[in-house]
Each structure stands twice: as structure tokens, then as C-alpha cells.
Amino acid sequence: MELVCPAGNYPMLKAAVDSGADAVYIGFKDDTNARHFAGLNFNDGTAAKAVRYAHDRGRKVFVAINTYPQPAGWERWQRAVDAAADLGVDALIIADIGVLAYAAEHHPELPRHLSVQGSATNVEALRFYQQQFGIRRAVIPRVLSLAQVQQLAQQAPVELEVFGFGSLCVMVEGRCLLSSYATGESPNTSGACSPASAVRWEETPQGLESRLNGVLIDRYQEGDAVGYPVVCKGRFTVAGSTYHAIEEPTSLNTLELLPQLQQAGIVAIKIEGRQRSVAYVGKVAQVWRDAIDSCARNPAGFAPQSQWMEALASVSEGTQTTLGAYHRPWQ
Amino acid sequence: MQLSLGPILYFWERDTIEQFYEQMIDSPVEVIYLGETVCHKRRSFKPAEWIELARQLGTRGKQIILSTLALIEAGSELGGVKRLCSNGELLVEANDIGAVQLLSERKLPFVGGATLNIYNAQALKHLLGMGLRRWVMPIELSRDALADILEDARKLAIDDELETEVFSFGHMPLAYSARCFTALHHNLPKDDCQLKCRDYPEGLAMHSQEDEEFFTLNGIQTQSGNIQHLLPHWRTLAELGVDFMRISPQPEHTLEVVQRYHQALTADAGTSISELLSSPPCDGYWLNKPGKDIIARA
Numbered sequence: 216m217e218l219v220c221p222a223g224n225y226p227m228l229k230a231a232v233d234s235g236a237d238a239v240y241i242g243f244k245d246d247t248n249a250r251h252f253a254g255l256n257f258n259d260g261t262a263a264k265a266v267r268y269a270h271d272r273g274r275k276v277f278v279a280i281n282t283y284p285q286p287a288g289w290e291r292w293q294r295a296v297d298a299a300a301d302l303g304v305d306a307l308i309i310a311d312i313g314v315l316a317y318a319a320e321h322h323p324e325l326p327r328h329l330s331v332q333g334s335a336t337n338v339e340a341l342r343f344y345q346q347q348f349g350i351r352r353a354v355i356p357r358v359l360s361l362a363q364v365q366q367l368a369q370q371a372p373v374e375l376e377v378f379g380f381g382s383l384c385v386m387v388e389g390r391c392l393l394s395s396y397a398t399g400e401s402p403n404t405s406g407a408c409s410p411a412s413a414v415r416w417e418e419t420p421q422g423l424e425s426r427l428n429g430v431l432i433d434r435y436q437e438g439d440a441v442g443y444p445v446v447c448k449g450r451f452t453v454a455g456s457t458y459h460a461i462e463e464p465t466s467l468n469t470l471e472l473l474p475q476l477q478q479a480g481i482v483a484i485k486i487e488g489r490q491r492s493v494a495y496v497g498k499v500a501q502v503w504r505d506a507i508d509s510c511a512r513n514p515a516g517f518a519p520q521s522q523w524m525e526a527l528a529s530v531s532e533g534t535q536t537t538l539g540a541y542h543r544p545w546q
Numbered sequence: 547m548q549l550s551l552g553p554i555l556y557f558w559e560r561d562t563i564e565q566f567y568e569q570m571i572d573s574p575v576e577v578i579y580l581g582e583t584v585c586h587k588r589r590s591f592k593p594a595e596w597i598e599l600a601r602q603l604g605t606r607g608k609q610i611i612l613s614t615l616a617l618i619e620a621g622s623e624l625g626g627v628k629r630l631c632s633n634g635e636l637l638v639e640a641n642d643i644g645a646v647q648l649l650s651e652r653k654l655p656f657v658g659g660a661t662l663n664i665y666n667a668q669a670l671k672h673l674l675g676m677g678l679r680r681w682v683m684p685i686e687l688s689r690d691a692l693a694d695i696l697e698d699a700r701k702l703a704i705d706d707e708l709e710t711e712v713f714s715f716g717h718m719p720l721a722y723s724a725r726c727f728t729a730l731h732h733n734l735p736k737d738d739c740q741l742k743c744r745d746y747p748e749g750l751a752m753h754s755q756e757d758e759e760f761f762t763l764n765g766i767q768t769q770s771g772n773i774q775h776l777l778p779h780w781r782t783l784a785e786l787g788v789d790f791m792r793i794s795p796q797p798e799h800t801l802e803v804v805q806r807y808h809q810a811l812t813a814d815a816g817t818s819i820s821e822l823l824s825s826p827p828c829d830g831y832w833l834n835k836p837g838k839d840i841i842a843r844a
Contacts, residue, residue: 283665285687286694313668334663337618339644346647347672358724363619386768387617390661391721393761395686396770396837399830403663404686428836431754447721447768451760452753453731460752460763461727540724546736 216476216507217483219277219376220500223255223490228265228276230497235504238275240308241265242406242489246288247295248279249332250489251406259298266302275305281330283311283403293317300325308354309333310389315348328376329353331485332389332402338370345372352376354485356387361472361541365479374482379469380499381487382532383539385447385462393446398428409445425449440464442532468527468536470506474514495530502526547784547811549804550577550711552794553613553639555719556764557743560590562797567599569801571606574808577790578603581613581630583641583659584719585726585765586623587741593629600636609637616641616661617722617766639682650676660685660713661722667698670708680709682792685718688834689779693786709789714776715803716794717749717762717769717825718837727763736766747797748824759825760838770837772828777810777817778842779832798824 220236222228231239242248244256257265262278269276278299284292292314299307300322307325309315310332318327329335329344331354344350352374359367368375384391388402395401398413413428423435425444432449435441442448442464451460467487469476476484484507486499502523510517528536540546551570554563570578580603581596582588591599596612604610612630615623624644631638631648640646641659649656658681664670665684673681683692692712699705728750729739743750749762749769759771776783776791783791791811793804799822806822809815820827830839 283663283684285665285691286667286698287691289666289668289698311663311665311669312672313666316668316672333643334661335643337624337642337644339624339647340618340642343643343647343650347676358617358722359619360724366621385725386721386723389663390616392686392718392837393721393768395831396718396720397760399834399836401686403665403684430758430760430838431756434755450755452755452757453750453763457755460731461723461761461768462725543737544735546724546726 216481216511218500218503218507219483219485220496221486221489221491222265222496223250223252224257225261225265226493227489227496229268230493231500232269232272232274234497234500236274236500238277238305238483239265239269240277240279240489242279243295243298245291245295246282246406247284247292249281249330249402249406251282252411252490255490259302262302266304277306277308277328278302278304279308279330280314281308281310281332282406284314285404289313296322306351315344315350319348323349326351330389331356331378334387334389336387338367341367341371341373352482354378356389357384357467358387358540360543360546361475362543364481364541365475368479368481375480376483376485377469377476377481378467379484379486379503380527381467383462383465383467383537397430397446409443414444464532465537466531467539468531469538469541470503470519470523470527472538472541473506473510474517477510477514491530498526498530547780547788548576548790549574549807549811550790550792551575551579551804552713552716552792553579553581553583554795555584555767555769556747556749556797557585557588557741558590558747558797559744562747563590566795566800567603570804571603571608573801573804575608575793575804577609577611579611579613579639583613583616584767585743586615586620586626587739588743593626597630597633597636604636611637611639611657613639613659614641614645616659616719618642618644646673646676653677655679658682660719665691667695667702667704670695670699671702671704674704674707679707680711680789682711682713685713685720686831686837689782689786689832690834692788696787705787710787711790711792712776712783712788713774714791714793715807716774716796717771718774719767719769720761721768723766723768726766727768728765731763770828772826772838772840773823774829774831775819775823775827776829776832777807777819779829780811780817796824
């Protein structure tokens with residue numbers, strides 16, 4: 216299985232490559248990708264350096280152009296596709312049908328992966344993208360159970376890549392507008408969920424409060440673990456009780472499922488977190504490299520080592536991890 | 547400008563559904579979308595029964611369209627969608643690309659639902675080539691984006707064949723999940739949800755800790771807390787070339803809402819319907835603001 220790691224800048228890309236990533240995915244410095252954050256991502260110069268660094272060491276670079284362009288920005292997405300092709304990257308990661316059509320027509324030789332933002336959760340959807348745009352691979356949303364992943368892999372006309380580790384989206388990617396409902400910006404339109412510009416923190420007599428465009432997302436007392444106010448991860452009140460009504464701030468960690476994923480024929484494991492640090496990607500890539508190699512050598516005897524799990528827990532959001540939808544009872 | 551009635555997004559009892567459509571079939575909507583779009587486990591009507599109901603209603607003067615699940619994971623879910631796509635006569639609204647694949651294989655025309663994520667004219671053009679006849683604009687897009695998309699559609703010479711629909715009234719469907727938030731509220735796993743959403747015919751309101759209505763939990767779907775209400779903007783929609791304003795069924799006052807929309811569109815009546823609203827109105831998305839914002843007076 217291929218290990219696909221995130222890089223939000225050149226030092227992260229080097230750390231990912233040096234720690235064992237087979238492929239690194241990056242984005243350009245604009246809203247053409249789903250991690251459009253200040254200070255993050257690559258311009259043409261750093262992207263060229265990144266491609267050189269990875270290719271010199273026999274690794275691949277994928278470019279995420281995985282938001283949904285509206286007409287006013289269409290040319291920016293075209294330019295991103297052309298620029299990535301000029302850089303000689305190894306694949307484009309695309310969600311939008313218009314962008315897929317453009318890439319397939321103008322750069323047919325450049326492999327296309329369907330982004331997780333393309334929301335393909337069933338075999339008919341995969342067939343659509345394969346037949347229409349010749350996609351080679353699809354990244355599947357974090358909503359499928361392990362049994363559903365296994366079944367999909369049996370029938371899929373393309374390679375499948377699944378998320379292994381990182382922040383957890385509880386909603387089907389590409390189909391979540393909660394952030395734009397609250398702030399006006401969403402992953403689809405702006406490449407951002409719960410953008411930092413909409414976040415306010417305030418100490419009050421009731422506790423520390425986090426707000427998203429004015430809406431109270433959570434309120435913390437002394438000793439509570441404090442988390443970034445992602446729109447779906449606060450404590451809200453439903454029928455008189457106040458709790459994490461949608462999702463708790465936890466991270467996805469599927470390390471223990473590696474043998475089953477390998478057996479199912481999953482070709483790649485994706486690590487989330489282009490917005491995280493050099494240390495994060497180095498540590499996570501190292502653990503997953505060791506785990507994937509260990510699983511490949513001896514799948515039957517594979518067991519997650521405690522030092523792997525501790526290392527991953529130390530960089531997890533909310534410092535807790537979950538199997539997410541892979542684990543049926545979580546659903 | 548015509549009115550359409552979206553699919554019922556909540557889990558209602560069979561009798562309630564039958565009575566509802568009996569009422570709506572004589573209302574001023576021109577189009578009725580029928581079917582379960584949220585959760586396959588809701589079985590007041592099975593797919594074959596939706597088709598049967600649609601056929602019966604189809605003889606009574608309105609365009610009846612079958613609407614498919616927005617999130618298709620399990621084989622049984624895909625089976626239900628296939629059943630609707632091979633109904634043999636009625637038009638289908640595809641709410642997932644998987645349904646587009648099934649319909650285009652059968653060389654059938656289709657309506658593209660809001661969750662197909664058509665954000666530009668290039669995507670429209672591609673889907674038109676596959677049988678798209680009408681599209682529902684993504685919920686989060688604005689007036690300006692729609693104007694641009696339709697302008698690009700004219701430049702691509704694809705606007706003649708195309709009908710445009712906009713979600714205009716109701717709690718907006720905003721997200722779909724692996725988790726069932728209604729089951730979670732009752733501390734039940736999804737596999738043993740005991741169909742709790744049957745107890746919430748208008749969903750389950752989720753408030754901030756300051757009592758601000760934020761979202762509405764509806765099984766695996768999360769809806770807006772506020773109610774989209776675009777009637778005050780109907781002239782702009784009409785000028786842009788929108789063909790249908792969609793009204794989403796709510797348990798109370800849907801017929802009155804339809805009538806008020808119809809009176810405003812045809813007889814220039816007022817657009818205020820505040821006494822019919824169970825939650826605050828909003829129109830932020832349409833005006834390029836956060837979706838929850840209210841700009842025009844309801």
C-alpha cells in the first residue's frame with residue numbers, strides 16, 4: 216500500500232519524504248484547494264522545488280485542485296490544472312465535474328484522482344467518474360464502514376485510497392455546508408471549514424467561550440480540553456440536554472485495520488493534515504511507514520505497536536482517536 | 547415562474563404522507579418530487595410503493611418526479627435507487643452521481659438535485675450531454691453565482707435545453723453523515739435506531755448554549771435551524787431565468803405557504819409570511835452572506 220502524506224509547505228514535504236511517504240499531496244496558494252489557509256501551500260517556485268525533491272528520491276507529488284469553481288474563478292482552476300501539468304506532477308486530485316472535464320481534455324496523459332470532496336460512496340458513482348473522465352483512483356469519504364469499504368473495493372473499477380489518520384469529518388466530504396451556513400465560507404466554495412477569521416475566543420464569567428461568526432460553539436470550564444471551534448464539534452443543546460450533538464473533537468486512526476484494508480485491495484492510505492506542522496507529518500509518516508511495511512511482511516501477525524499508538528495519540532486532535540465510521544458501533 | 551414541492555425530508559407516517567399529497571395535488575404547485583432522500587431505513591413507503599403513489603398522482607395534472615437518496619452506501623440502498631431509476635415512465639431526480647450513472651446508462655433524462663454539486667456551467671454542460679434536463683442550484687450558491695453560471699451557459703449555447711430550480715422555502719438540507727444524530731441523541735447506535743426520527747416530524751432542533759436556533763437534526767441529515775424564504779426575491783429569480791421555486795414540505799402550513807407564494811407570483815400579493823414560520827427566516831446564501839443571515843424582511 217502506498218503512503219500518501221500531506222504537505223502545507225516545502226519543509227513539510229521534505230519531512231514527509233524523509234520519513235517514508237510514497238507520495239505527498241500539496242495545493243497551490245489560493246482557493247483551488249480544500250486547505251486554503253493563510254501562510255499555507257505552494258507557489259510555482261516552491262512547488263517546482265517540491266517536485267524536484269520528491270522525484271529525486273523516487274517519490275510522487277499529487278496536487279489537490281479539489282474545490283468547486285464558480286464562474287468568477289473558473290480561470291484560476293484552469294490555471295491550476297495547467298500549472299500542475301507543467302510542473303510534471305504525478306497526479307491531480309479533483310472533485311468538480313467541470314474541472315475533471317477540463318483536465319481530461321487538456322492533459323489526458325496526467326493521471327486524475329477523484330478527491331474525497333467528490334463524495335463517491337458507491338460503485339455506480341465510481342463507474343461514472345471512471346467512464347466520463349478516466350480517473351485512475353478515488354479517495355473515498357470517511358463515512359463508510361469497513362465492511363462497506365471491503366465490498367466497494369471488490370467492485371470498484373478504479374484504485375481506492377482511504378483515510379488512515381487525522382482530523383475526522385463526520386459529514387460526507389463535498390456535501391457539507393454547515394460552515395458556509397454559519398460563516399459564508401465552506402470547503403466547496405472557499406477551501407475552508409470554520410475559517411479562523413470567523414473565530415472569536417472570550418473569557419467570560421461563564422467560562423472560556425469559542426464563537427464562530429458570533430454563534431457560541433462551546434464554553435469551557437477549568438480543566439476542560441479546549442478545541443478549535445469547528446462548526447460541528449461544539450456542545451449544543453437538543454431537547455434540554457447539552458452535549459456534543461454532532462461530533463466530539465477526536466481524530467481518526469485506522470492503524471489497527473491495516474491488514475483488512477490491505478487484504479481488501481486498498482492501494483493507498485491517506486494522512487490528513489496539510490495545515491499541521493513539520494513535526495506532525497514527520498512523526499505520523501514514520502509510524503505509518505513502519506506499520507505498512509510490517510503489515511506487508513506479515514499481515515497475519517500484524518499488531519499495532521504501543522509506541523506507534525502513543526506517537527499518533529500525541530499528535531491527535533482532542534488527543535483521542537477513533538475508528539470512525541469504519542467501526543460500525545460509532546455510527 | 548412556477549412552484550415545485552420538494553420531497554418530504556422527514557420520517558412521516560404513511561397516512562400522513564397520503565393525506566399530505568391528497569392536499570397538495572390540488573394546490574398551485576406544478577411539480578411534485580416524491581421519495582425518500584435521507585434514510586433508506588424509513589419505510590413508510592418502499593421504493594416500489596413510491597413509484598405506485600407517483601403513478602397514481604401522475605394522472606392528476608401535475609408533473610411527478612421520483613427523488614433518490616442523497617447518500618448511497620450499502621448495496622440495499624443502491625438497490626432501492628436502481629428500482630426508482632428503472633421505473634419505466636416517470637422522470638427521476640438524481641441526488642447522487644451514482645444515480646446519474648444508472649440513468650444515463652438507461653439513456654433517460656433526469657433532474658440534477660442540489661447535492662450533485664453543479665457549481666459552474668462546464669459541469670452543467672457535461673451533465674446535459676448525459677441527459678440532464680433540469681438542475682437544482684447548490685444550496686449555498688448566491689444570486690451572483692447563479693447569474694454568472696446562466697450567463698456562461700448562454701455562452702456555451704446550452705441554456706435553451708435547460709431548466710433551473712432554486713430551493714426557496716424550508717429548512718435547508720446542509721449535510722449528510724455516516725452517523726445518525728437522532729439516534730445519537732437517544733444514545734442508540736444507528737444499526738438499532740428504533741426509527742426514532744418518526745417522533746420528530748419537523749426534525750430535532752439543535753440550539754447553541756445561548757438558545758440560538760442553529761441546526762435541525764434529521765437522522766443522518768443536518769438542516770439549517772432557520773427557514774430559507776426567498777419569496778421576497780422572487781422577481782430577481784424570475785429575471786435571472788429561474789423556472790421553479792422549490793418549497794420543502796413542513797408538517798405545518800405547507801399548503802398555506804404554497805398559496806402565499808402563488809399569490810405573490812401571480813397576483814402581486816405581499817411576500818410576508820412570518821405568521822406561518824416555526825423558526826426565523828433566512829436568505830443569506832442568496833445575497834452572498836452566511837446562509838443563516840436574514841437580509842430581506844419576511
